[in-house]
Amino acid sequence: MSEVLVVVGPGLVADAGLLQEIATREFATLGVSGTLVHARDASHVLALLTGAASAVVLPGPSDEVRGLIGRPLGAVVWVDVERADGVRAGAGAAHLHGRGINGLAWGIRHAVHRERHPSRRIAYGELPDQWGELYLPGGPEGGRAVPVVVLVHGGYWRSIWAADLMEPLCADLAGRGFAVWNLEYRRPDLHGWQATTADVAAGLAALTTTAASPGGVPPGDGPGDRAIPPGFAEVAGFLDLGKVAVVGHSAGAQLALRAAADRARAAGQHVPDAGADAARAAGQGVPGAGAGPERGAGRGAVRAGAVGGEARIVLAVSLAGVLDLVQGDRRWLSSGAVASALGAPAPARLDRPAPGHPAPGHLTDDEAARLYAESSPLLRLPLHVRQLIVQGTADDLDLVDFSRRHARAAKESGDDVIHVEMPGDHFDVINPGTPIWQATARAIGSALRQ
Structure with missing residues (x-):
């Protein structure tokens, strides 16, 4: 399958090294290539998602970035590490939440599964x-x-x-x-x-x-x-x-x-x-x-x-x-x-x-x-x-x-x-x-x- 893109939104409270460790482990386990990028702002997130076949986004607290969740941006898997009831992702997207930092692992698995098994x-x-x-x-x-x-x-x-x-x-x-x-x-x-x-x-x-x-x-x-x-x-x-x-x-x-x-x-x-x-x-x-x-x-x-x-x-x-x-x-x-x-x-x-x-x-x-x-x-x-x-x-x-x-x-x-x-x-x-x-x-x- 194509590369999995992981985008970390600005202001997310999490250790950057641990996020990279989780992503690297899941990429290897699932047999895919992937990249983790820390976005500067909402416009940077949008630019990264443009043309991405498979993406996982940890939006973080930014209102501007969170405003993108409900937009039709394709098969994006949005992952809130904190509990976030009532959030609805845009058409074709998914939202996982409340599973802590390991929610990133679940998000990557979900993204890969969706592409491999329609x-x-x-x-x-x-x-x-x-x-x-x-x-x-x-x-x-x-x-x-x-x-x-x-x-x-x-x-x-x-x-x-x-x-x-x-x-x-x-x-x-x-x-x-x-x-x-x-x-x-x-x-x-x-x-x-x-x-x-x-x-x-x-x-x-x-x-x-x-x-x-x-x-x-x-x-x-x-x-x-x-x-x-x-x-x-x-x-x-x-x-x-x-x-x-x-x-x-x-x-x-x-x-x-x-x-x-x-x-x-x-x-x-x-x-x-x-x-x-x-x-x-x-x-x-x-x-x-x-x-x-x-x-x-x-x-x-x-x-x-x-x-x-x-x-x-x-x-x-x-x-x-x-x-x-x-x-x-x-x-x-x-x-x-x-x-x-x-x-x-x-x-x-x-x-x-x-x-x-x-x-x-x-x-x-x-x-x-x-x-x-x-x-x-x-x-x-x-x-x-x-x-x-x-x-x-x-x-x-x-x-x-x-x-x-x-x-x-x-x-x-x-x-x-x-x-x-x-x-x-x-x-x-x-x-x-x-x-x-x-x-x-x-x-x-x-x-x-x-």
Whole structure:
């Protein structure tokens, strides 16, 4: 590919030598040539970007430089090392933020991936984070439609992490002959838990329902029901919707397995009190399990709709997943990420919720218990879908514990489960070059090609 240009805006608070070290390391790792330049001002940034095929810009604090982010300057990857919510890049550009100085590494990887592996961005709703990237293999095997893998990124449900985390898997899976739908969604730190779960359901439904529906628009009774991406209509015949795998990493695994359970229930496979059964199997009594999905996801929500046509999830995959939300909260996983995402801590006694009315901005124990029972994969068992639980032994030991207990409880509930535990850390499970991912990819391929 052509050279990657890295531009550092004036006033950026960072050690220049460290920036060069990071860029040099990423250029070597990715096998590209690159140059890092410190710009004097906004006009210098513009001049540098002119004619650059692939550019990463750390804009820094300058208002003049930051004013360029929203302009249509091509496939620029803007990287804010500090958190910068609500920044929207111009057409064809991208914005990453809040990942610290190592955000430069993520920006370079994203820029190289975009050039090497073209994809099609398709919106499934009206809001900025309601989209997915569709990757297609070179051609269907033997002229037949190909199975589909839906990817749901993690990041402990925080907005600084986005769908670019899963890009290495997009390229690997497409190279193995699968269509890949890399899903973005609103995160609860900015939009609330209901918006997050609604978006994942809608993004999944957009793929499976649209391609199975002539004209790309399924039946509906409200404006939101029409927000199904027409971009799938032209590739409908290319996708084998009878063979769909949903794959989530870390917190994304919780979202993926929950979405698979919701769709199984919508198809009539899930009994109303399955959450309570799973709770008993896991040794945790939870009242109100099996309550309906949260409502009121807010503007931009897209109703998932019924399972239609031949669309069928045949495999749900957890890659280092946060599968036990109750213990995830009680053990203060990632500095309280679970309660922060759900909007409430796990009740002290799940088997005996305290009576009373919710305090302003809070849930009663009974309401929180229902929320956790609906959201935690462990408490939703049986999911009534085949599961592949993948975990690296060098990861957070709480995640190792969650994966082992979920796999055991899932088998006891009657689900078909494969548990893969191998050497590897939290990111090895989404690194195509590692043995643990190679084993995972083979297992996904085996399930989708049966």
